[in-house]
Amino acid sequence: MSSEARLYTFSQETKDHLRKFRLGTSRSNEPQAVIYYIDKNTYEIRQDDDKTVYKSLDEIAEDLPDHSPRFVLLSYPLTLPSGRLSVPYVLLYYLPITCNNELRMLYAGAKELMRNTSEVGKVIDIESPDDLEELPKKLGAA
Numbered sequence: 001m002s003s004e005a006r007l008y009t010f011s012q013e014t015k016d017h018l019r020k021f022r023l024g025t026s027r028s029n030e031p032q033a034v035i036y037y038i039d040k041n042t043y044e045i046r047q048d049d050d051k052t053v054y055k056s057l058d059e060i061a062e063d064l065p066d067h068s069p070r071f072v073l074l075s076y077p078l079t080l081p082s083g084r085l086s087v088p089y090v091l092l093y094y095l096p097i098t099c100n101n102e103l104r105m106l107y108a109g110a111k112e113l114m115r116n117t118s119e120v121g122k123v124i125d126i127e128s129p130d131d132l133e134e135l136p137k138k139l140g141a142a
Helices: 003-007 012-025 057-063 101-118 129-138
Strands: 032-038 045-047 070-075 089-094 122-126
Touching: 012 032, 012 045, 012 070, 012 101, 032 057, 032 101, 045 101, 057 129, 070 101, 089 101, 122 129
Parallel strands: 089 122
Antiparallel strands: 032 045, 032 070, 070 089
């Protein structure tokens, strides 16, 4: 077992929610996202308290904190240049340049564990909510 897996934890409820979200969004025709954070006291990775499922990149941008990292799981339907519909499932690793080194290290250590546990296809690093505007292009939209 890796050291990350011993330090950081997921409750069974969170693991179940991750799986349900991944399976439930794979055929969606609208964007869906959830935001996760790390509890600094217990090192538990869990969904933000309000349990919101975001339906647009603008909604996500509004709720990202200015000075604290977050993990955002995003299912984002888009049309590829070939005309085919694709629904990539990605992890947005939000790490604002204004956050302190302690938080940077905390989230950096959990990044791979979050990627593997959530079973995303790709991880995209973003530093500001404005970076979300470039997301469709990064995902290969037409």
